[in-house]
Every structure is written in structure tokens, then in C-alpha cells.
Amino acid sequence: METLTSLYGQAVLLLAALVLFTSFVMLAQSRVTALVNLFALQGILLAATTALVAIVQNSPHLIISATLTLGLKGVLIPLLLHWLILRMGLHRTIDEVKRPLQLLLGAASLVVFSYYVTLPVVELSELETRNIIAASAATLLLGMLLMISHRQAISHVVGFMAMENALFFSAVVSTYGMPLVVELGVAFDVMVAAVIFGVFFFQIRESIDSLDVDRLSRLTEIEDNE
Amino acid sequence: MAWLLNLLQVILFVATAPLLAGWIKKLKCWSQNRMAPSVLQPYRDLFKLIRKETVVAEGASWIFHMAPYIIFSVAVLAAAIVPLVAVQLPTARLADVIVLVGFFALARFFQALAGLDIGTAFGGMGSSREMTVASLAEPAMLMAVFTLAVSMSTTNLSAAIATLLHEPLTIRPSFVFAGLGLALVAVAETGCIPVDNPATHLELTMIHEAMILEYSGHHLALIEWAAQIRMMIYAVLLANIFMPWGLADNFGLAALGWGMIAILVKLVGITVVLVLAEAVLAKMRLFRAQHFLGFAYLLALLGMLTHVILEVG
Numbered sequence: 001m002e003t004l005t006s007l008y009g010q011a012v013l014l015l016a017a018l019v020l021f022t023s024f025v026m027l028a029q030s031r032v033t034a035l036v037n038l039f040a041l042q043g044i045l046l047a048a049t050t051a052l053v054a055i056v057q058n059s060p061h062l063i064i065s066a067t068l069t070l071g072l073k074g075v076l077i078p079l080l081l082h083w084l085i086l087r088m089g090l091h092r093t094i095d096e097v098k099r100p101l102q103l104l105l106g107a108a109s110l111v112v113f114s115y116y117v118t119l120p121v122v123e124l125s126e127l128e129t130r131n132i133i134a135a136s137a138a139t140l141l142l143g144m145l146l147m148i149s150h151r152q153a154i155s156h157v158v159g160f161m162a163m164e165n166a167l168f169f170s171a172v173v174s175t176y177g178m179p180l181v182v183e184l185g186v187a188f189d190v191m192v193a194a195v196i197f198g199v200f201f202f203q204i205r206e207s208i209d210s211l212d213v214d215r216l217s218r219l220t221e222i223e224d225n226e
Numbered sequence: 227m228a229w230l231l232n233l234l235q236v237i238l239f240v241a242t243a244p245l246l247a248g249w250i251k252k253l254k255c256w257s258q259n260r261m262a263p264s265v266l267q268p269y270r271d272l273f274k275l276i277r278k279e280t281v282v283a284e285g286a287s288w289i290f291h292m293a294p295y296i297i298f299s300v301a302v303l304a305a306a307i308v309p310l311v312a313v314q315l316p317t318a319r320l321a322d323v324i325v326l327v328g329f330f331a332l333a334r335f336f337q338a339l340a341g342l343d344i345g346t347a348f349g350g351m352g353s354s355r356e357m358t359v360a361s362l363a364e365p366a367m368l369m370a371v372f373t374l375a376v377s378m379s380t381t382n383l384s385a386a387i388a389t390l391l392h393e394p395l396t397i398r399p400s401f402v403f404a405g406l407g408l409a410l411v412a413v414a415e416t417g418c419i420p421v422d423n424p425a426t427h428l429e430l431t432m433i434h435e436a437m438i439l440e441y442s443g444h445h446l447a448l449i450e451w452a453a454q455i456r457m458m459i460y461a462v463l464l465a466n467i468f469m470p471w472g473l474a475d476n477f478g479l480a481a482l483g484w485g486m487i488a489i490l491v492k493l494v495g496i497t498v499v500l501v502l503a504e505a506v507l508a509k510m511r512l513f514r515a516q517h518f519l520g521f522a523y524l525l526a527l528l529g530m531l532t533h534v535i536l537e538v539g
Contacts, residue, residue, distance in 0.1 A: 010397035017399030017532045024524065101520040108527050115535050134535045 008056045009128065015049040016132040019169060020111070023142040023162060027107055028100050032093045032154050036081045039158050043073030046165055050172050053129060062177050065168075068187050073165060077194050084198050085154060088205060095152040103149055107142055114138040121174070129173040136170035153204055153211040157197045164190055231477055232306070232315040239305040239462075243454040244268035246461065246493065253501040268454065272447045280443025283344050293340035294441065294448040297333045301452040301459075304329040308462050309384050311485035312474040313391065318384035323371045326383065326459075327364065330415070333452065334360050341437035352436025355512065359414055359421065359433060362519035367411045369526035373404040373533055374467060383467075390470045399536055404529030405468040410522035412460035414515065416453075419504040421515050424453075431509065461500075465492035 022042040029035045047070035054062035085091050097103055114137035122130050143163035147156050168186070171178045178186075201211060208215050248265040255262035264270075282290065306317040307326050334356065341353035371381075377400060378386035414421040422433040438449050466473060472488025474481035510518060 007395065007397065013536045014397050014399045014402065017403070017528075017536060020532070021403070021528065024528065028521075101517060104520065104524050108524060108531065111528075111531050111535070115531075131536045135532075 006056070008052060012049060012052045012056060012129065013132070015045055015052060016129075016135050016169075016173070019045045019049060019165075020135045020139055020142075023139050023146075023166075024104060024107060026158070026162065027142060027146055027149065028097065028104055030094050030096050032085055032095055032152060033082065033091050035095075035155060035158050036078050036085065039081075039161060040074055040078035042162065042165055043069060043075075043078070046169055047074055049169070050177075053172055053176065057128070057176055059176050061180055062172065064180060065172070065177050065183050068183065069168065072187055072191065073161065077161060077190070080194055080198065081154065081157070084201060088201065088211070090152075090154060090211065093152060093154075093211075095150050095155050097149055103145070107145055110141045110145065111135075111138040114141055125174065127174065127176065129176075132173040133170060136166055136173055139169060140166035142166075151212050151214050153201060153213055156213065157194075161190070161194075227477065228316050231312065231482075232317050235310050235312065235315060236302065236306045236317070239308075239310050239458065240302055240451075240455060243305075243458040244272060244451065246458050246497070247454040249494075250457075250497050250501060253497060254504065257501055257505040268450075272451055275442075275447035275450070276444045278443045280445055282445075283440055285345065286440075287343055289336070290340050290343045290440075291445075293336045293343075294445040294452075296336045298448040298452045300329050300333040301455040304333075304459055305455055307383060308459055309387055309466055309473060310462055310489060311482055312477065313384050313388045314475065315384065319382065322381040323375065323383045323386075324368075324381055327368055327371065330456070331360070331364065333456075337437055337449075340441075344440045346440065348436045348439050352433060352439075355433045356437060359515055359519065362516055363411045363414050363522070366407055366519060366523035366526050367415075369523060369530060370404040370408040370411065373400050373526065373529040376530070377401070377533055377537070387466055387470050387473065388475060390467075391473055391475055398533070400529040400533035401468060402529075403525050403532060405464065407522045407524075407526035407529060408467075409464060410518065410525065412464060413500070413503075414519055414522070416457045416460055418500065420507045420510050420518060423509055431512070433512075461493055461496050462489065465489065465496055 019042060022038055022045060026035060026038045026042070029038060047066045050062055050066035050069060054060065054066060111134075115134040118134045118137050122133055125133065140163055143159050143161075143166055146159035146162060150156065150159065164186075168183075177183065204213075204216075205211055245265060245268070248263075248268045251267065252262040252265055304326055307321050307323075307329075309315065309318055338353040338357055341349035341356070343349070374386055375381045377398065378389050380386050380389070413419075417424045417434045423431060424434055426432060427435055434453070438446065441449055466489070469492055472484055472492075474485035
């Protein structure tokens with residue numbers, strides 16, 4: 001371990017690895033409520049990582065970002081999603097993943113891919129957290145894979161939010177965070193997105209009676225006429 | 227002197243394996259609000275089996291006769307590689323961790339052959355199940371072990387643990403994942419609850435018991451003892467690789483004493499966690515075992531990946 005030698009630094013690495021790990025567990029998760037809980041856990045771990053980076057690097061503005069992440073992604077959005085799930089009676093829905101093992105091994109190869117892609121960036125960087133850039137890129141790709149592999153609209157939203165988590169994560173580890181104005185703006189956007197998604201859920205359910213987006217590709221009117 | 231200590235350590239390892247089994251049994255009974263048998267019960271069982279007449283089926287070939295001896299001696303050899311109380315003992319230096327995995331594979335091979343040899347339905351079924359589980363567990367175990375080997379730049383277990391022992395406290399994310407992966411493999415390989423349940427003789431679920439149904443007398447005693455040694459090896463591996471503190475690195479009496487106390491505390495801790503997990507979890511269907519072991523492989527693979535990505539460079 002050449003880059004982060006202090007015990008704090010090693011704790012940052014451990015937390016970063018755990019953030020990546022929650023992405024893997026989210027991929028394999030088929031229960032919607034558990035998925036939202038895992039998303040909350042990822043938010044909390046991300047906030048902890050940011051706070052530790054702030055302490056190690058002496059950058060107090062990251063503390064504000066960490067608090068924002070904790071409040072928004074660790075508590076508020078998961079609560080909102082839980083409320084939506086309960087409201088629509090989806091809490092027993094199982095979003096079965098076909099071939100979970102192949103999916104997870106594919107995800108592992110995505111990690112290798114993102115390591116390969118970010119290698120030039122890592123070599124240029126002087127920051128102490130530069131090794132985590134690959135992990136954050138992998139978290140981004142895993143969020144996308146979550147959206148591709150799951151079929152429930154709620155899982156898609158969680159995947160989208162996980163991607164947003166990953167973007168914040170990579171901003172923290174590759175530049176010690178974006179300017180505070182940008183971060184506040186993004187946080188507000190995410191909040192608004194969560195509310196709009198909620199409205200969309202009700203719309204989708206009204207038109208196809210389910211949140212299984214595969215059914216969107218079927219032409220219901222033709223079936224009705226026959 | 228070193229060789230004498232080495233011999234003592236192996237004898238201690240082999241002799242206390244039934245004690246560990248008895249202790250696990252005791253914890254299990256406590257967790258289920260049952261009366262527990264004495265911790266020494268496995269010794270009594272082994273003694274009883276050794277005294278009993280050994281009955282061998284009529285069509286049994288030499289494989290059936292030889293298998294218990296091979297399985298037991300391989301288990302003892304494997305126990306010689308794993309540092310229990312002290313590191314840098316002579317036999318531990320002779321063989322590395324890949325040999326250890328090879329020993330496990332050798333014992334499993336003969337056990338499966340012996341299960342098939344008699345030609346009963348149960349034996350063949352047990353062998354087939356055992357090989358299914360093993361073929362999935364072995365890559366996961368190797369991957370976890372490679373993570374250790376790559377981090378310490380040696381495949382020798384004793385040398386790797388000695389290096390770990392001498393460095394200052396380091397948190398390695400790769401070790402967290404590799405340790406979890408190895409723990410899952412250990413659960414599958416020693417026949418603990420989510421994968422197998424050796425306490426039951428229900429034909430639909432048994433794996434290990436199905437293979438050894440035809441054995442009796444001192445053959446059965448040897449196989450049971452070997453299974454207990456294997457359980458102990460996995461527990462000691464988990465304890466000493468991922469929590470190496472307290473191992474003796476010289477042959478002084480004080481260091482050895484501390485080593486004994488340390489391994490005792492670590493084993494008690496590990497068995498409590500194991501029994502709690504067994505009490506909480508339900509046994510999986512056999513066809514879920516592949517998901518379980520696939521997850522173990524994924525954890526070990528993540529350990530390797532996080533080592534390459536986060537800890538190097």
C-alpha cells in the first residue's frame with residue numbers, strides 16, 4: 001500500500017471497497033424493499049467515505065457534502081421510495097433476476113474493464129485517493145447494469161440513483177469534490193427527480209396496471225380489440 | 227528441537243479436533259435450548275467405534291478398504307501444514323497452501339470413489355453431490371488463497387502468516403472479502419447448515435453422510451476423525467490468516483503459551499459465530515448450493531480485484 005499509508009487512509013480504502021460491494025449485492029437482490037435498504041446503506045457508506053476523506057485531506061467543505069449525502073441518499077430518498085412502495089402495495093414484489101451468477105460474474109468483469117479504462121487517469125493523478133477512481137467507475141457501470149438487468153420500475157430508479165451515487169463518489173476521489181454550488185444543485189436535482197419518478201410510477205401503473213416495464217413493449221389496444 | 231515441537235503441534239492438532247467438534251455440538255445444543263452432551267462425547271464415540279466389529283460389504287474392492295486410511299493420513303498431513311500455535315515450523319515450510327488444497331482434493335477423491343465402490347444408490351448419490359459442491363468450492367478457496375499469496379508475495383502459508391504477524395496493523399479490504407469468501411467455503415466444505423446437515427440421515431438432503439453409510443467400526447472412526455480434523459483445519463486457517471495476532475514466532479515457552487491461549491480464544495470466537503449462523507439460517511435446497519458457492523467465489527474474486535485496484539500502485 002504505497003498511496004494511503006495511514007490507518008485513516010486504509011479505512012477510506014475499506015469503505016470504498018464496501019461501497020463497490022453494496023453495488024454487487026444490489027445486483028443480486030430480487031426483493032424491492034431490500035433493494036431500497038441496500039441503496040440506503042450505500043448512501044451511508046458513501047457519506048462515511050466522504051467524511052473520512054475530508055478528515056484525512058483537511059478539506060472541510062467535503063463535510064458539508066457528506067452530511068448532504070447522508071441526509072438525502074441515506075435517509076430521505078430511501079424513505080420516499082419505501083413510502084411509494086407501500087402506497088402501491090409493491091412491498092412483496094419479487095423482481096427475479098435471471099441467471100444471477102452469470103450477472104455477478106459479468107459485473108466482476110465490468111470491474112476489470114473500468115480498472116483498465118481508468119488506468120491512464122490514475123497514472124496522471126497526484127491525489128492520494130487515486131486508486132479508488134477505478135472502483136467508483138465500476139460502481140457507475142454496476143448501477144447501469146442494475147437498470148438493464150431488473151424489470152421493475154422501482155429497481156430502475158434505484159439503479160439510476162446508484163449511478164448518481166457513483167458520480168458523486170468519483171468526484172470525491174478524483175478531485176476531492178465538486179464546488180459546493182454544483183453539489184447543492186445536483187442534490188436538489190436528485191430530490192426533484194425522486195419526486196417526479198414517484199409521479200411517473202403512478203402514471204405507469206394506471207396505464208399498464210403494473211410496474212413491470214417489460215409490459216410497456218406490448219401493444220395493449222390490439223389485445224383489447226380482439 | 228523444532229522437529230519435536232512440530233510433532234507435538236501435529237499431535238495436539240489431531241488430538242484436539244474431536245474436542246472442537248464436541249464444543250460445537252455443545253454450543254449448538256445451547257442455541258437450541260437442549261441438554262448438551264459432554265464435550266468429550268466425540269472421543270467416546272470414536273473409542274466405541276474403534277472397539278466395534280468392522281463389517282465390510284461383500285463386493286467391496288481394495289479402494290473401499292484403503293479409503294479410510296488414505297483420508298485420515300491425508301488429513302493429518304494437511305494438519306501438519308497449518309500453523310496452529312507457532313509459525314516457521316519445519317513441515318509448514320516444506321509445503322505451500324496449494325498443496326493443502328491438493329490434500330483436500332485427494333481425500334475427497336478417495337471418499338467419492340469409496341462411496342461409488344459398493345454400488346448402493348446412496349453412495350453414488352452422495353459422491354455425485356459431494357463432487358458438485360467440491361467443484362464449485364475449490365475455485366473459490368483457491369481464489370481466496372491466491373489473494374493472500376499475492377498480497378504477501380509467497381504461497382507458503384507459514385511465511386505469509388509470519389509476514390502478517392510482523393507488520394503493523396493494516397486494514398486490507400481484499401482480506402475482508404477473501405476472508406468472507408473462505409468462511410463461506412468452509413461452511414460448505416465442513417457440511418454446516420446452509421449446505422449440508424451431518425446430524426440428519428434424511429436421504430433427500432444428505433451429502434457427506436450418504437457416502438459413508440456403508441462404513442462401520444474403525445473405518446468409520448477414521449473417517450469421522452478425519453472430518454473433525456478438516457473442520458479444525460478450516461477454523462484454524464480462518465483464525466490464523468485473518469487474525470494472526472498471538473501466534474508464537476519463536477520457540478520460547480512464554481511465546482508458545484501465549485500462542486495456545488490466543489488460538490483457544492480465536493477458535494471459541496469463530497465457533498460461536500458459526501453456531502449463531504447455523505441457528506439463524508435454514509438449510510438450502512441442494513440446487514441453491516451453486517448460488518451460495520458462486521457468491522463465495524465472487525467474494526474471493528472481489529478480494530483479488532480490490533487488491534489489484536486499491537492496494538497496488
